[in-house]
Amino acid sequence: MLLVGVSVLAFYSLLSYGSYVLLVTLWRLRPDPVTAGLVVGATTVLFGYASFRVGTRRLLSRLDARELPRTEYPGVYGILDGLAAEMDLDAPRILVTRLSVPNAMALDTAGRDAVVLDASLFRLLDREEFAGLLAHELAHLESKDSLVQTLAFTALQTAVGFVSLLVAPPVFLVTGLALAAAWVRGDPASWPRTLPGRVRARIEAAVSALMLGITLLARAHSRRREFAADDRAAEVTGRPVALARALRKIERTADPQFGLLSPLWVYGEVESEEERALSDLFSTHPRTEDRVERLRSRADSGRTEIRVR
Template identity: 30%
Template structure:
């Protein structure tokens, strides 16, 4: 079993900082509306419900946006689905994933793949385009990468972070609006301040997201015992995404194995590290 002390420490740090944001929100609500038991219960239930809704709706929206369908158990045409199921079962056994994730297939318009859900109830979606593009050992690396996300439970911290970022933005916006003159100008300024506050939290969440991609790459290389195949897969996927638009857009972009490349400023807000750095890490 591969240990990830760096990931664990970052997740602990992420959880601590997100808790501070959450505590600040709760404190603001208490100071504004009172500190009674009913208010405390409402805040806790409301925040938990909001996170739960985002988790469930986000998973459903991601699968629906790409038109994902259950992957057949047997080969169909040029797609050897049976072999993919077999490889997934073997990887799950080596990773200690007791429940094999649901496998789905979709036509995304680009070669890509993503995972949603938690350990014990995860789903891995593979595009037909990526199956057409990659050699099987490269595709196996992609499968291992997505299973690593489920195994490392890093999706949970991402959902929590995005939820708290949304709540911070909403609270800042309405705190400004309700505390001001409540006119059109204060409404728009409140929206701007709320967006800035949400962006500040998301910068932190994006940094964690980029690190978890490195960890998933490392896991894929370790469990398939073939880092070069994983590196080649990233090279081909990056080339295959050039000048093409992915079905589902931003709904699934953050979840996919490839999230695009950009300049220095764009990378600051990216959920994925530069592909060339991921390849370099695999080959080092």
């Protein structure tokens, strides 16, 4: 036991020393702050963009979507062209697939953008509702929401990576001490309960809390962008209630077990208000009722303004 404990301590001490040497070397080789910032920023953007493009291609391949023929569906493309012209966008492709729930999503692909629609939406929604839904997705393309969110999340992950690198030497050292102490006293499984083990747990908890905060920040930004896309769709179509009806219809037919990708909103039942509030924090989309209420309030405000005039 003593021999194993000493060997484990020696191994983790080497890891700690190696990570320390790496940090010192990086610090000594550091360029001036401006150059370092530019290099880190450019690298982050490059990897974030590559991740975004690869993820989009993989998603498209999993969806097995087909482009809607323009000659066979002139009405659909008439709505699309009108909205695109109003928003000063190049009309994206319309791809149709069959999903487990009615859903729509905007994909900022390399080259020409695309809007993916579940085939059931053509039966579920009337013309005004379909236009509102399509305008919502075009609003995401207009503001490059997917790309911006991916780049922002990549930048935040890079920051967490630097923090993890900074704490690597003490983490390796306390891990070795905890394992060595547990082996020496003849109870290897007790290493998390040793003093070094508890120190390591605190360091890991701090890094995990940082990651959790980043995740919550990214999800909150995503929810704000959904509200913004709703507002933009209502502005372009002039029919906020139509989009609200579309959201309600989709919600009523949604399957809460859908898990391939984030639907137009997040839907699911929870047992208590506390659980529901926690679910909202991690949701990428606001509650449907909140979005509908905002859209109806916008419509009521518009009618009031017309009467005053």
